[in-house]
Amino acid sequence: MGRTDAGVAVTGVGVVSPAGADEHTFWAGLCEGVSMARGCEELAGLPVDFACPVDGIDLDAAVGGRSVWRMARFVKMALVAARQAVADAGLSPERWDGERVGVVLGVGVGGVSVLADGLRKLDEAGPEAVSPLLVPMMMPNAAAGEVAIALRAHGPSLATATACASGATAIAAARDLLTSGRCDVVVAGGAESVLTPLVVSAFAAMGALSLRTGDPVGASRPFAADRDGFVIGEGAAVLVLERTPDAHARGVRPRALLTGTGSATDAHHPTAPHPDGAGARRAVGAALREAGWAAHDVDHINAHGTSTALNDAMETALISGLFPHRPSVTAPKGVLGHTLAAAGAIEAVATVLTLERGLVPPIANLDSLPDGFDLDCVVKEPRMQDVERALSHSFGFGGHNVVLAFQRADADGRSRTAPGVLTVD
Structure with a gap:
């Protein structure tokens, strides 16, 4: 039997996503269930010329101050x-007390x-044209560093990289x-912005x-029988x-309780999940x-639900095998695209909001499951559901698997005691 304490409290959330650059517009867009994918001028001429970018916010104005010029886009979103x-x-x-405040931000690239x-x-x-700021702007830990500076957080500052x-x-x-x-408060989440011809071309080559270039809005379709790959996105979320x-x-x-976390590695393949x-x-x-x-x-x-053949098949077998009582399943990447390192944090925020509001957002573009996919997927419109306990799945290249267990807080902010005994190996 594991810990049965009241868990760690989620007391604040922030999000910058393709569906909206604040909690309320993000949630409205997610519940609308329509993909945010669109053609992108910077990707014109590539085999894949569409993505899910963050629109509707002037990041420089939102960050403010004179330091904005030294920040890459992913850092601005994180801040x-x-x-x-x-x-x-x-x-x-x-x-x-800044010495008791930590910052942990996941960044993949x-x-x-x-x-x-x-x-x-x-x-x-030539070399004289290279900016002296290139290294501090491009390094993955720049987000954690800049957030720590802005928030006067002097505790541990970490950058996690598990794709x-x-x-x-x-x-x-x-x-x-x-x-x-070690800390009394931790600001944690993820950020990613790699909507560049180089990265998009690399993912396309893989x-x-x-490849639905004629139908970007219909391209991301987690768990669908006719899925053909993910749509790349960008964003950031912090708890x-x-x-x-x-x-x-x-x-x-x-706002919710983080009652458990689990991490394990496939040690199987650089990019494919263990079958x-x-x-x-x-x-x-x-x-x-x-x-x-x-x-x-x-x-x-x-669900992680990337809209790729291998991931969705593996995750379906995982869910149907471990949870025969068929809990409801959603997959935000249908709306948001795959925001890479930011995805686990963005989806953690979505899970917190589901617990709070008793509403499960639908999976975009899911018309029919493949034969043998036994999932209770929420589709077409949000589903009202009294959700007390939820899991958020995240899987990454390199065989990284991370699962977060969130529980609804009662009116007094406390959790209810789970009645069951663990039955999963």
Whole structure:
């Protein structure tokens, strides 16, 4: 039996996504269930010329100040999301003990557009044209560093890199920092912005991207029988995490509780998931054990759901095998595209909102499941559901599997005790 404590409290959320650059527009777009994919001028002429970019926000204006010029796009998005989350939590960097505040942000690649621009300048004009800011702008830990500077956070500052599981890994690491007593507050999440010809061409060459160039809006279709690859996106999301008693002590009702996390590695292939989902299964088991839940306690699953053949087949077998009671399943990548390192954090925010609002967003473009896919997928419109316990799955290249277990907070901000006993190996 794992831990049965009240878990770690989620006291604030922030999000910058293709569906919206704040919690409310993000949630409305997710519940609308329509893909945000569109043709992108910067990708014109490529085999795949569409993506899910972040629109509707002037990031430079949102960040403000004179330091914005030294930040790559993924850093700006991370900073905007972090500020939103801290404000939502009712905290202020001017008043907290910064030495007890940590920052953990998942980033898969970093400022690749800055790197590509620097290489072009080197080729065209020589080494004198290369910016002295290229390295600090492109490095993956730039997001964690800049957020720590802006928030006056002097505790541990970490950048997790587990590919498309990076944001979820950051949240799991944040929980460890809190339960170990090293931090009192951790700002955790993920950010990614790599909508460049170089990266999109590379994913296309791998066969990972949908080729529906004539129908971008219909391209991302998680779990669908006719899925043909993911649509690349960008974004950032941040959660503020605190120990539950600390949140109660300052009179804050948690938005949800992070009651368990689980991580495991396939050690199978650089890009393909283990065919029987062995690593993912171990990650689910670890999350359930830490939460003190049985498999049948899970009401809802926010699936990784990339819209690729291998991932969706593996995840379907995982869910149907471990959860025969058929919890509801959603997959935000149908709307948002695959935001890579940001995905686990963005989907964690979506899971928190589902728990709060009793509403499960639909999977975009899912008309029919393949034969043998036994899932209770939410489609066409949001589903009202009293969700008390939910899992959020994140899987990444390199065989990384991370599962987050979230529980609804009652009116007094406390969790209910799960009645079951763990039954997953």
